[in-house]
Amino acid sequence: MRTGSAIVFLAAIAASQPALAHEGHEHSSSFPWTFDPWILAPLALSAILFACGSLRFRPRSPAGRHAFTRRVSTFWSGWLVLAGALVSPLHWLGEHVFTVHMIEHELVMAVSAPLIVLARPSAMLLWGLPKIIRRKAAQVLAAKAVRRAWTFLSSGTVATLVHGMAIWAWHAPVLFDAAVESVPLHRLQHLCFFTTAILFWWSVIWKTNRGLAGWHLFLTMLHMSILGALIALSPNVLYGLQTQGSGKWGLSPLEDQQMAGLVMWVPAGIIYAGAALVLVGLWVRASGKGGAGGTRIVVR
Numbered sequence: 001m002r003t004g005s006a007i008v009f010l011a012a013i014a015a016s017q018p019a020l021a022h023e024g025h026e027h028s029s030s031f032p033w034t035f036d037p038w039i040l041a042p043l044a045l046s047a048i049l050f051a052c053g054s055l056r057f058r059p060r061s062p063a064g065r066h067a068f069t070r071r072v073s074t075f076w077s078g079w080l081v082l083a084g085a086l087v088s089p090l091h092w093l094g095e096h097v098f099t100v101h102m103i104e105h106e107l108v109m110a111v112s113a114p115l116i117v118l119a120r121p122s123a124m125l126l127w128g129l130p131k132i133i134r135r136k137a138a139q140v141l142a143a144k145a146v147r148r149a150w151t152f153l154s155s156g157t158v159a160t161l162v163h164g165m166a167i168w169a170w171h172a173p174v175l176f177d178a179a180v181e182s183v184p185l186h187r188l189q190h191l192c193f194f195t196t197a198i199l200f201w202w203s204v205i206w207k208t209n210r211g212l213a214g215w216h217l218f219l220t221m222l223h224m225s226i227l228g229a230l231i232a233l234s235p236n237v238l239y240g241l242q243t244q245g246s247g248k249w250g251l252s253p254l255e256d257q258q259m260a261g262l263v264m265w266v267p268a269g270i271i272y273a274g275a276a277l278v279l280v281g282l283w284v285r286a287s288g289k290g291g292a293g294g295t296r297i298v299v300r
Helices: 002-016 037-060 065-087 089-094 098-118 122-127 131-142 144-153 156-170 173-181 183-207 210-233 253-265 267-288
Strands: none
Touching: 037 065, 037 122, 037 183, 065 089, 065 098, 089 098, 098 183, 098 253, 098 267, 122 131, 131 144, 144 156, 156 173, 156 183, 156 210, 173 183, 183 210, 210 253, 210 267, 253 267
């Protein structure tokens, strides 16, 4: 009942409070936190569900105590990174400095998403639901149409394409600047980045053969590096609205754009390349031992 009451309460907050415009945050300092109910409510709901679900699921988990603790710790690490990117002053600063905005996106896609996926939180999130809702949700997830759709979307090729399309589409200058001006579009942008990143990382970590997963990670690193290079090396300012306030922070619009492109080009590329090397190394080691090199998801 406590979980159900919390869900109703959070839903009421999201429905009743007005959205806070980018330039209208309430704050008491020069670096305000973002109190957008459409961001806070999902974050709080996921935290409540996972906390309640982990307590209920622990006695039923086939994993040992240390393995279960690692999963819980990994989830909370990813959740904290996501909350920090979307709620902390980093989010507000990202609305004024393109470089910080790019850092925010990479934290969501390349740090928070893989940590949450590594934790395999689906079972614990389900167990956090009230009993009646949990049973209904389990029935829906077990339906053939849902399972076929998930199998298709989480295949390595499809997940890589969907994630790549989201990255390139939202970094088109017209759409990116529109998201800076529009709060609903900005929310949608972050939602697309996070959901497609979850889909992508789930595919490469838990579903795809590790050798193929390394290939998909390499391709993602490659096209993100190309996009970052195009942004960084452009002789003209492409993102006029996003960079118009750069002067207040000691940067020209072009310098801000160049640094933002470098963030996508180098640090983000290193993360994806590093993950690819790890998976390929595991695949090679498993091949040497005669293993299949793949990983299966077991739904309990």
